[in-house]
Amino acid sequence: MPETPVLYVLNGPNLNLLGEREPEIYGRDTLADVQKLCENAADGARIVFRQSNHEGQLVDWIQEARKEASALIINPAAYTHTSVALLDALKTLSIPVIECHLSNPAAREAFRHHSYVSLAATGVIAGLGVQGYELAVKAALNLIRSA
Structure with a gap:
């Protein structure tokens, strides 16, 4: 593990449209705003901030995090409810994993109530927007520093 903590922040499909797509659910902040927020909260850690609409790309980054990251934060978006591939990749990690959602999936449509990702997550944060x-x-930093 690197001396300076490295936090991977991965974002799934359609989050590139944050601020434009359904702002009544996801808010008006853009993904660039979210990246800046993460960097400002990093307290000396390095943030690797990425977004992809492609499941395989997210799997590749999770696998990369096995050797490069101190912790992983993931907003899998719609893949939360469908991706066994993300679950399997996340299960290979020995670092803290935080699942993060802008909205509260449990308060939305029934198909959003199940998360494959939660099965491999250390913790889940949902419904608090950016x-x-x-x-x-x-x-994630608290988990790293208390380990």
């Missing part, structure tokens, strides 16, 4: 990312960064 502030959830800031809390996820702080929680």
